[in-house]
Structures are given as structure tokens and as C-alpha cells.
Amino acid sequence: MSKYKCIIFDCDGVLVDSESISTGVLVDMANQLGANMTVDETLRNLKGTSYHFCAEYIAKRINAPLPVNFEMDYRINSFEAFRQNLKLISGVRDVIENLKIPFCVASSGPENKIRLNLDVTGLLPFFEGNIFSCFAIKKWKPEPDIFLWAAETMGFKPNDCLVVEDSLSGVKAAKAGGFDVFGYTEHDYHNELEKEATKTFDSMDKLLTMLKF
Structure with missing residues (x-):
């Protein structure tokens, strides 16, 4: 039996394999x-x-402001790419279907992106009503606000919840909010998560076993 009462999933790189698509x-x-x-x-x-950090990064590379329509065009182009190419993270559907406790998704992306990605991959029915976007509160990881909002709305305290993240900023956000956090390391390019996360794992097939204490 798990000591956790609620699981908070990041979306990109944890539920859906979207990061290489959007980055491309x-x-x-x-x-x-x-x-x-x-x-x-x-x-x-x-x-x-x-996105705002990415936009600033690109602006510095080109030494000029981005075109005013850059974000809108990026959303249109990336959404179309998701519709054509997006897949689930291997093993995650089995995890979702076998969880016996409440769960939700908390992501830095806008809600329409989260909903699209969950819909394309068949996960939206599992998360309907439990989708939390940083854009709704204008606070982004590594600030903990998104996870605190998700936990409170779901009816739990941080120490009742587990966050599942794949990025250093997400892990730091969870820790700052008082959450345990499991770091998914399949794409941990700098091997940063092990020293920061409560535990790490490199395959979704291992997560259900890790939840049992």
C-alpha cells in the first residue's frame, strides 16, 4: 500500500513524449x-x-526581439506536429489504468496544449477536471505554486502527494513546495535528477512497484 494519497504528474516527458517534437x-x-x-x-x-524562458533564449541568440506573432505561430505549428506525431511515454497508460488513488496533471504548458496532448494520446478521459496549467496562475516552475494549487484543489496537503517529474526545474518546484518527487530519468541529459529527487526511475514499468511501501 502506498503512503501517498494523490499523484501529481507533469505532462511533457512524463505522460507524453512531446519534448523532441515541440523542440524541433x-x-x-x-x-x-x-x-x-x-x-x-x-x-x-x-x-x-x-515558453517565456525559451523566447528570451532565442532573442539573445539573434540579438533582436522575436516577431510579435512568433508565439502564436509556434503554437499552431507545434499543435499540428503533436496531432501527427505524438505518442505516449512507454508504459504510462498501464500506470494510469492501475492507480488506486486520485491523480492529476500539472504542467507549464497552456491548458489547450495539455488537453490536446492528452486527447491525441487517449489519456484525456483519465484527467478530465484535474488539469492544472501554470498559465492559469502565471507562476512557473521552479516556483512551487502549480503543485500547491493542484494539491489544494485535489483536497490534499503536500506531504500526502507525490509529484512525478522529468526536469530539474520541476523537481526543484516540487521540493520547494514540500512534496516528495520521483524523477523520471529516461531523458535526464545532464544526470541532474538523482541528487535532487526523492527517488529516480528510468522506466514507467517501475513506477507502480515504487509506489508500494
Whole structure:
């Protein structure tokens, strides 16, 4: 039996394998402006950061403000790429279907992106009504506000909840809020999570076993 009463999942990189897709779109658009970026470099430098951080990063690379329609075009292009190419993180559907306690998703992305990604991958019915977006409260990881909001709305205290994250900023946000956090390390490019997370795991097949104490 788990000591946790609620699981809070990050979305990108934990539920859906979206980060390489969205990063590919971002890099293509940035390079059209002269940013000279690669997908591998960008994943390593920007994984788990907010869109606003990414936009500032690109603006510094090109030494100029981004076009006013850049974010809108990025959303349109990335949403279309998600519809065509998005897949679940391997093993995560089995985890969701077998959880015996409440769970939700808390993500840095806008709610329409979260809903699209869950819908495309067939997970939306499991999370309907329990979707929390940083855009709704204008607070982004590594600030803990998104997880605190999710826990309170779900009816639990931080020490009753477990956060599942794959980025350093997400792990730090959970810790700052007083949560235990399991770090999913399949794409932990800098091996940063082990020293920060409560526990780490490299395959979703291991998560259900880890939840049992």
C-alpha cells in the first residue's frame, strides 16, 4: 500500500513524449531568424523551462526581439506536429489504468496544449477536471505554486502527494513546495535528477512497484 494519497504528474516527458517534437518546431522557427540552434543542444539547455524562458533564449541568440506573432505561430505549428506525431511515454497508460488513488496533471504548458496532448494520446478521459496549467496562475516552475494549487484543489496537503517529474526545474518546484518527487530519468541529459529527487526511475514499468511501501 502506498503512503501517498494523490499523484501529481507533469505532462511533457512524463505522460507524453512531446519534448523532441515541440523542440524541433521551435528550433526550425528560431533558425529561420538566424539563431543557429540544434535540437540536441536545445533539449539540453531548455528542457523543462517555460515558453517565456525559451523566447528570451532565442532573442539573445539573434540579438533582436522575436516577431510579435512568433508565439502564436509556434503554437499552431507545434499543435499540428503533436496531432501527427505524438505518442505516449512507454508504459504510462498501464500506470494510469492501475492507480488506486486520485491523480492529476500539472504542467507549464497552456491548458489547450495539455488537453490536446492528452486527447491525441487517449489519456484525456483519465484527467478530465484535474488539469492544472501554470498559465492559469502565471507562476512557473521552479516556483512551487502549480503543485500547491493542484494539491489544494485535489483536497490534499503536500506531504500526502507525490509529484512525478522529468526536469530539474520541476523537481526543484516540487521540493520547494514540500512534496516528495520521483524523477523520471529516461531523458535526464545532464544526470541532474538523482541528487535532487526523492527517488529516480528510468522506466514507467517501475513506477507502480515504487509506489508500494
